[in-house]
Amino acid sequence: MNTLKENAVLMRLSLGLPGEQRQDRTLTEEVKVSHSLGAKAGRWEKFLYPPEALKPIKELDGKARAYHNAVTLPFDSGVGILPAVLIMEYGDRMRGFASQRAHLVASHFLAKYDEWVNWARTQHNGTFDPEMYPGASVIADKFYFRTEPLPIPDGAHFASTVASLLGTDTDSVNQRVAEASKEAQRELLRRMVEPVAHMAKKLSEDSPRIFDTLISNIEDIARLAPALNLSGDPAIDSFVKDMKALTVVKADTLRESKPARTMHAQKAAEVLQRLSGYKL
Numbered sequence: 001m002n003t004l005k006e007n008a009v010l011m012r013l014s015l016g017l018p019g020e021q022r023q024d025r026t027l028t029e030e031v032k033v034s035h036s037l038g039a040k041a042g043r044w045e046k047f048l049y050p051p052e053a054l055k056p057i058k059e060l061d062g063k064a065r066a067y068h069n070a071v072t073l074p075f076d077s078g079v080g081i082l083p084a085v086l087i088m089e090y091g092d093r094m095r096g097f098a099s100q101r102a103h104l105v106a107s108h109f110l111a112k113y114d115e116w117v118n119w120a121r122t123q124h125n126g127t128f129d130p131e132m133y134p135g136a137s138v139i140a141d142k143f144y145f146r147t148e149p150l151p152i153p154d155g156a157h158f159a160s161t162v163a164s165l166l167g168t169d170t171d172s173v174n175q176r177v178a179e180a181s182k183e184a185q186r187e188l189l190r191r192m193v194e195p196v197a198h199m200a201k202k203l204s205e206d207s208p209r210i211f212d213t214l215i216s217n218i219e220d221i222a223r224l225a226p227a228l229n230l231s232g233d234p235a236i237d238s239f240v241k242d243m244k245a246l247t248v249v250k251a252d253t254l255r256e257s258k259p260a261r262t263m264h265a266q267k268a269a270e271v272l273q274r275l276s277g278y279k280l
Contacts, residue, residue: 007230010075010150011082011090013068015061017054018142021045027127046124048132049116057104057143064097064145070220073184073228079150081184083227090147098145105143110136181231188228189278191221192239196272199246203254203265212251219247235278242271 028044031037071090072080082090109116113136121128195217202208222243229236246268253260 007085007232008081008083009087010079011068011072012079012146012148012150013065013094014078014144014146014148015064016142016144016146017057017061018048018139020048020054022048022132024127024129046120046127046132048120050119053109053112053116056108057101060097060101060104064094064101067093067097071224071227073187073230075180075184081180081230082149083230085227086224087149094145094147101143101145105140109143110140113139184228184230185233185236188225188236189275191228192225192236192243193272193275195221196243196246196268196275200265200268200272203261203268208261210251210255214254215247215249215251218243222247239271239275239278242274246271 022045024044024046027046028042031044032039032041068080068090071086072082075081117133120133195214199214199218202210202214222240225236225240225243246264249260249264254264
């Protein structure tokens with residue numbers, strides 16, 4: 001089988017936003033005194049901006065994270081294993097997300113910065129603290145969108161950037177990579193099993209509500225699975241063919257035809273049984 005080091009890189013996605021809340025120490029003490037509270041009773045946190053100030057940016061970040069999580073397999077906190085064959089696609093998609101994000105930051109948040117500050121001035125009334133609002137040019141530096149590729153380490157050759165992530169013991173690095181390879185296969189199998197199990201269960205119901213995602217979720221992982229099959233296991237490729245056979249039917253057909261639902265429920269159950277019987 002192929003090795004992890006030959007077929008992938010580590011990829012870290014980091015997204016930065018300015019803080020949305022800040023403790024007001026003066027107000028916290030006033031509340032404690034006025035209500036005779038204990039020193040550890042709590043603290044008063046101010047919302048610095050209205051919910052809509054960062055909402056579209058956070059929604060875009062959610063989409064970027066969802067894509068990153070879909071095309072990578074877990075390695076360590078904040079770091080995923082990205083198959084080499086997906087590097088170009090990943091780069092294109094992330095540049096697109098970064099461009100959209102930069103536009104939103106400039107046109108939605110920074111352009112309306114004074115509006116957000118005025119909201120806070122009204123909401124906080126006499127407790128408004130101007131020092132919490134250093135200006136749009138300063139806050140702009142709090143936004144960042146970074147993708148950082150790292151090589152798959154081994155005990156003999158690993159960069160200082162990876163050493164800080166994993167520690168410097170060579171045996172532990174080699175062991176971590178070996179464990180990551182197995183865990184990547186387990187995660188891939190879990191992602192393959194989940195939508196097939198859902199189809200088998202849903203189509204076995206008497207009057208199921210069938211959404212288009214019943215099929216598209218299987219299509220999505222079937223498309224990605226060959227690239228995520230980092231060990232080159234031929235069994236995974238065989239499972240992909242089985243899964244694709246489940247997607248030839250239209251969702252409308254399944255909604256309208258009980259015989260079609262019964263047949264595809266059986267097919268999904270058979271694929272699920274084969275997937276569940278797979279051993280690493």
